Amino acid sequence: MLNLHEELAGSGVQAAHVAIDVTIGSSTFYGQPRATAEQIAPVYWDLHTNRDKVERIFKG
Numbered sequence: 256m257l258n259l260h261e262e263l264a265g266s267g268v269q270a271a272h273v274a275i276d277v278t279i280g281s282s283t284f285y286g287q288p289r290a291t292a293e294q295i296a297p298v299y300w301d302l303h304t305n306r307d308k309v310e311r312i313f314k315g
Contacts, residue, residue, distance in 0.1 A: 256270060256271070256272050256309055256310065257309050260309045269303070269306050270309075271302050271306075271308065271309055271310065271311075272309065272310045272311075273295075273298055273299055273302060273310070273311050273312075273313060274310065274311070274312045274313070275290075275295060275313050276288070276312065276313065276314045276315070277289055277290040277295075277313065277314065277315040278290075279291070279292060279295065288314070288315040289315070290313070290315045294313075294315070295313050298311045298313045299311075
């Protein structure tokens with residue numbers, strides 16, 4: 256992802272990744288953290304508005 260991000264720099268196209276380490280919606284595994292789409296959305300917005308970043312990790 257880093258190489259693609261660097262290759263596309265300045266082209267107006269962004270290559271980035273959001274890693275999500277929770278269950279979205281209802282919990283499916285005992286003890287697995289969960290989050291709603293509304294909680295995760297700001298991570299995507301931050302990545303979109305700060306285009307110098309390649310990856311964000313959401314851990315809930």
